[in-house]
Amino acid sequence: MKKLPRKFYTRSTLRVAKELLGNYLIVKIGRKKLTGKIVETEAYVGPNDKASHAYLPPRLRKFPGEGKITCRNKTEYLEGGHIYIYLCYGMYWQFNITTAKEGKPECVLIRALEPSIKQKKQDANTQKLANGPGKLCRWMRLDKSFDGEDLTKSKRIWVAQELKIKRGQIAAAKRIGIDYAKEWAKKPWRFYIKNNPFISKK
């Protein structure tokens, strides 16, 4: 099983968001391994994107392309292939994978996973185990301790390469929960595998 290499992640965010679909996120917890196929993602594309944590109005920028940096989002600026994870609504972790070059605050939010066959045999309700960004983190026990970790080097979390999903199998739609971002909320930057029963419900 081959890990996705650095080169995969350092490309454009929209491309990475689409091509992550179908690959496997693997997390080691003690001796156990949890595996889930990535079936739904969302792209967040940096300082210009009003829905991004790095959004900074142009009038506040000291130099072109400057993004907002806070204690929470600083790992978003790492080179593609690192983890940006943060607490949402005070309760749920949101797991993101950084993209593009170091210094560019762009990332892909992983919104849903399809648990492995093995997992389906063990759990009665796999359909609802990871069909939402907060739920997949709860299932895989992802938290702040993973913030900034390198997916191409880590011994406890990585993405295994699978056969590419065909273009016709991928659907694009509006991102969820960001209506405050006005025109940016309409961009079709949520991607998911068509007819997959494990994607999040709106």
Next chain:
DNA sequence: GTACAGATTGAG
């Protein structure tokens, strides 16, 4: 310091 909203979820 206070007030409020947010890349969510599950219960009622």
Next chain:
DNA sequence: TCAATCTGTACT
């Protein structure tokens, strides 16, 4: 429809 309750921002 609502509340759980951390983080960041805009105000007092």
